[in-house]
Amino acid sequence: MTRIIDRRFDSKKKSAVNRQRFMRRFKQQIRRAVNDAIQDRSIRDLDNGEQITIPSKDLSEPQFQHGRGGIWEQVFSGNDQFASGDLINRPPSGGGGGRGQGKASNEGEGEDDFVFHLSREEFLDIFFDDLALPNLVRTQLARISDYKTQRAGFKSDGSPANINIVRSMRGALGRRLALGSPFSARLRELQKELEQVIEESGEDCEDALKLKDEIGRLRAKIEAIPFIDSFDLRYNNRIRVPKPTTQAVMFCVMDVSGSMDEEKKATAKRFFMLLYLFLTRTYEHIEVVFIRHHTVAKEVDEEEFFHSRESGGTVVSSALKLMHEVIAERYAHGTWNIYGAQASDGDNWDNDSPICRELLGSQILPWCQYFAYIEITPGEPQNLWREYEKLSGEHKNFALQRIEEPADIYPVFRELFKKNFV
Amino acid sequence: MKRATSKKVKQLPATSEWTFEAIDAYHTEIARVAANFSLDTYPAQIELITSEQMMDAYASVGMPVNYHHWSFGKHFLSTEKSYRRGQMGLAYEIVINSNPCIAYLMEENTLTMQALVIAHAAYGHNSFFKGNYLFRTWTNADAIIDYLIFARNYIAHCEERYGEEEVELLLDSCHALMNLGVDRYKRPPKLSLAKEKLRQAERTEYLQSQVNELWRTLPVHDARPGKVAAVRFPPEPEENLLYFVEKHAPLLEPWQREVVRIVRKVAQYFFPQRQTQVMNEGWACFWHYTLINKLYDEGLLADSFMLEFLQSHTNVVYQPSYNDRWYSGINPYALGFAMWQDIKRICEDPTAEDRAWFPDIAGSDWRETFDFAMKNFKDESFVAQYLSPKIMRDFRMFAILDDEHEAKLKVSAIHDETGYRRVREILSDQYNLGSREPNIQVWNVDLRGDRSLTLRHQQYRKRPLGGSIDEVMKHMARLWGFTVRLETQHEDGSVELVQETRLEKRRGQAEN
Numbered sequence: 001m002t003r004i005i006d007r008r009f010d011s012k013k014k015s016a017v018n019r020q021r022f023m024r025r026f027k028q029q030i031r032r033a034v035n036d037a038i039q040d041r042s043i044r045d046l047d048n049g050e051q052i053t054i055p056s057k058d059l060s061e062p063q064f065q066h067g068r069g070g071i072w073e074q075v076f077s078g079n080d081q082f083a084s085g086d087l088i089n090r091p092p093s094g095g096g097g098g099r100g101q102g103k104a105s106n107e108g109e110g111e112d113d114f115v116f117h118l119s120r121e122e123f124l125d126i127f128f129d130d131l132a133l134p135n136l137v138r139t140q141l142a143r144i145s146d147y148k149t150q151r152a153g154f155k156s157d158g159s160p161a162n163i164n165i166v167r168s169m170r171g172a173l174g175r176r177l178a179l180g181s182p183f184s185a186r187l188r189e190l191q192k193e194l195e196q197v198i199e200e201s202g203e204d205c206e207d208a209l210k211l212k213d214e215i216g217r218l219r220a221k222i223e224a225i226p227f228i229d230s231f232d233l234r235y236n237n238r239i240r241v242p243k244p245t246t247q248a249v250m251f252c253v254m255d256v257s258g259s260m261d262e263e264k265k266a267t268a269k270r271f272f273m274l275l276y277l278f279l280t281r282t283y284e285h286i287e288v289v290f291i292r293h294h295t296v297a298k299e300v301d302e303e304e305f306f307h308s309r310e311s312g313g314t315v316v317s318s319a320l321k322l323m324h325e326v327i328a329e330r331y332a333h334g335t336w337n338i339y340g341a342q343a344s345d346g347d348n349w350d351n352d353s354p355i356c357r358e359l360l361g362s363q364i365l366p367w368c369q370y371f372a373y374i375e376i377t378p379g380e381p382q383n384l385w386r387e388y389e390k391l392s393g394e395h396k397n398f399a400l401q402r403i404e405e406p407a408d409i410y411p412v413f414r415e416l417f418k419k420n421f422v
Numbered sequence: 423m424k425r426a427t428s429k430k431v432k433q434l435p436a437t438s439e440w441t442f443e444a445i446d447a448y449h450t451e452i453a454r455v456a457a458n459f460s461l462d463t464y465p466a467q468i469e470l471i472t473s474e475q476m477m478d479a480y481a482s483v484g485m486p487v488n489y490h491h492w493s494f495g496k497h498f499l500s501t502e503k504s505y506r507r508g509q510m511g512l513a514y515e516i517v518i519n520s521n522p523c524i525a526y527l528m529e530e531n532t533l534t535m536q537a538l539v540i541a542h543a544a545y546g547h548n549s550f551f552k553g554n555y556l557f558r559t560w561t562n563a564d565a566i567i568d569y570l571i572f573a574r575n576y577i578a579h580c581e582e583r584y585g586e587e588e589v590e591l592l593l594d595s596c597h598a599l600m601n602l603g604v605d606r607y608k609r610p611p612k613l614s615l616a617k618e619k620l621r622q623a624e625r626t627e628y629l630q631s632q633v634n635e636l637w638r639t640l641p642v643h644d645a646r647p648g649k650v651a652a653v654r655f656p657p658e659p660e661e662n663l664l665y666f667v668e669k670h671a672p673l674l675e676p677w678q679r680e681v682v683r684i685v686r687k688v689a690q691y692f693f694p695q696r697q698t699q700v701m702n703e704g705w706a707c708f709w710h711y712t713l714i715n716k717l718y719d720e721g722l723l724a725d726s727f728m729l730e731f732l733q734s735h736t737n738v739v740y741q742p743s744y745n746d747r748w749y750s751g752i753n754p755y756a757l758g759f760a761m762w763q764d765i766k767r768i769c770e771d772p773t774a775e776d777r778a779w780f781p782d783i784a785g786s787d788w789r790e791t792f793d794f795a796m797k798n799f800k801d802e803s804f805v806a807q808y809l810s811p812k813i814m815r816d817f818r819m820f821a822i823l824d825d826e827h828e829a830k831l832k833v834s835a836i837h838d839e840t841g842y843r844r845v846r847e848i849l850s851d852q853y854n855l856g857s858r859e860p861n862i863q864v865w866n867v868d869l870r871g872d873r874s875l876t877l878r879h880q881q882y883r884k885r886p887l888g889g890s891i892d893e894v895m896k897h898m899a900r901l902w903g904f905t906v907r908l909e910t911q912h913e914d915g916s917v918e919l920v921q922e923t924r925l926e927k928r929r930g931q932a933e934n
Binding site for chain 2: 003004005006007008010013014015017018019020021022023024025026059060061062063064065066067068069070071072073074075076077078079080082083084085086087088089090114115116117
């Protein structure tokens with residue numbers, strides 16, 4: 001006896017639990033690898049998972065084994081030159097000496113790194129482990145502007161197009177059974193009686209005829225129960241549910257004046273990239289607006305934003321003004337969650353900084369979900385920082401942090417978005 | 423050609439896409455031919471799975487159910503990676519030694535490959551599992567799946583009660599000693615789910631009381647103290663480390679003993695597989711080759727089918743030379759297949775040399791000889807018994823002696839008249855688990871002192887212990903609960919302390 005069984009539709013992901021356990025156990029190593037991996041990626045190119053490399057010695061499963069040394073005598077195949085008693089020089093390195101690998105395997109059994117692929121979700125989960133977007137719940141609830149329909153069980157009236165046949169037929173069957181069961185029970189009884197009577201006194205006796213008559217009447221009654229009735233009908237129920245807004249716009253504002261060198265720009269880029277990634281976790285659709293400024297501000301595309309170089313003085317307020325204009329023009333109608341990130345070396349034209357504070361506090365922050373300012377400077381805080389500091393007390397959705405060197409980015413980012421358990 | 427004579431035979435489907443009907447048709451024919459060869463098998467159960475399910479199965483050491491552990495996740499990830507990169511040539515079959523014998527076919531394979539796998543796994547391996555003495559005495563095909571279900575549920579239950587972390591640490595330790603957790607010489611009693619469940623509670627309770635008795639701290643009042651000779655414990659060295667831990671580790675909880683037992687039983691189940699690779703794979707290759715060829719001779723198979731079949735077959739039984747880039751030792755598929763073919767040749771068409779070397783089988787009935795060889799040998803003895811000079815010549819085998827005290831390697835024997843026996847002896851020893859793995863046994867427990875445990879490693883041909891002794895010893899100490907020492911006994915009889923792992927932590931402190 002043989003069986004052929006199709007198991008292809010059985011539960012997949014049997015190893016999912018084991019995989020999760022593996023991830024949990026090596027969380028530290030994986031997080032380190034994820035941090036390394038993030039360093040050299042472009043801003044929108046983070047939607048994929050990531051190849052993760054962990055030194056295999058970190059996750060070895062130890063065993064007792066024979067080590068090198070001692071006496072080994074082994075058989076190999078493919079003799080093309082040797083005769084009994086020949087002496088051969090030891091092969092130069094690795095694998096040699098007959099440790100199962102044989103003299104020919106010059107590559108030896110190198111300790112390869114353990115490489116595996118994280119899915120996008122796993123990658124971001126690890127990356128943004130215990131970080132959260134502030135103020136998220138409040139605004140999502142506040143800005144419901146869209147509805148979608150979804151199924152919600154069944155109801156007893158509706159349009160014919162929505163009839164649910166299975167449900168209706170099931171109801172009809174149940175009704176038929178319920179209404180008919182007393183008759184059927186009686187019918188069975190009578191039939192038994194009839195058989196008995198026929199056996200005792202023959203086919204045509206009076207009792208038998210009477211019984212037959214009654215059986216006929218019962219049959220008619222059962223048949224009279226309608227196959228389907230109007231109150232058997234069930235209709236699919238569809239309801240409208242509010243759909244929270246899931247789109248966001250992110251403003252990247254960067255100073256490109258002469259004092260921002262390539263290194264500082266790279267740091268800023270990584271910060272923007274992190275923020276972008278982080279937002280993709282929450283929002284389905286994200287637009288990014290790049291604004292660069294020196295003494296005048298300009299909206300540009302990503303390429304130009306990061307790579308073209310300009311110089312000159314610095315008037316930060318020009319960028320904020322432009323940002324405000326863009327918001328008012330394109331994103332002000334309530335369906336957008338607005339995030340801002342500004343990176344600068346903090347070097348601003350002195351009289352401009354109070355204007356910036358004013359602009360940000362009164363015109364931009366009220367629109368924004370969150371606005372983060374990072375100052376990339378190895379030295380003392382500059383005048384812009386001092387002005388902005390005054391703001392951070394008044395506005396909850398404003399935060400500022402300083403980055404002194406690229407290694408600070410991730411800690412600073414975590415600091416900005418640390419989960420607040422209120 | 424025989425084909426010309428069989429005119430009216432209806433050919434089996436020759437498309438590359440498989441269908442259930444086609445698989446069934448092939449299977450029926452293969453089963454018929456196998457029965458003609460009187461292959462004794464468990465009923466075959468053929469299951470079609472996706473590549474992902476195949477990787478799942480690979481990761482949990484080929485079993486359809488298993489308990490959860492991160493190491494299986496790790497194996498899954500590395501399997502997945504190499505599969506995606508297309509490095510896995512041979513990922514086309516898994517067969518489970520159970521009754522009925524489950525053979526997995528992967529959905530991506532062509533019809534030819536499915537037929538090959540059916541012949542290879544569902545008839546080749548299957549009959550080997552049923553016949554070979556190692557599998558018959560060490561594993562119980564009827565109960566293994568049930569036992570694994572029991573094991574998985576038990577471990578899941580422990581995780582709920584005592585925390586995943588706790589269980590994971592314990593499993594790590596057990597896995598580290600898994601290879602030393604088998605009875606090599608004793609015959610184990612068979613497993614059965616019902617018995618197992620019934621006796622488990624009883625056993626754990628009993629064991630705990632035994633252990634407590636063993637470590638009783640009340641002074642024993644002897645009439646004449648000092649007269650008693652120091653009692654050795656264990657009285658005989660114990661080869662099965664996990665067994666010893668399960669029965670005698672003083673501080674383990676009952677559930678921990680049960681987990682140790684589960685790992686031990688699983689290790690034991692796989693023990694025969696490690697000792698019969700050449701025979702088992704060779705046997706399966708021989709039979710897929712023989713069965714499919716028989717069908718071809720009957721005119722059932724298309725030429726296109728045969729070409730694909732032969733290509734896969736040749737890849738599997740290819741033996742690279744020592745100086746080849748792809749060389750990684752003797753290919754067990756190649757050696758096994760060649761040896762079985764050769765035995766058949768010796769039976770049917772012996773030369774003078776064969777008659778001199780194998781007087782008992784030369785010219786005998788090959789099916790009977792095959793059954794005898796398949797049933798009563800393992801790799802080590804199979805090679806020692808049946809490796810013929812012809813195979814050694816065909817493979818151009820030569821033996822290299824590597825003594826670390828000598829400046830040069832020495833070719834100790836080659837495939838010539840003077841070297842045959844020596845080469846065969848060396849190759850046989852290569853498949854001897856006893857010399858392949860270090861021999862480490864429980865030597866002594868300091869019953870009256872600090873309860874420390876001493877393991878003794880019997881050195882074999884001056885080979886030192888390698889790998890992560892340190893780590894393994896930590897695991898051993900964790901299981902034992904007290905200091906663990908590892909000694910090496912050299913071949914001249916002198917004993918050297920290799921490692922001492924102290925563990926001062928008592929259970930009370932660990933829990934607080």
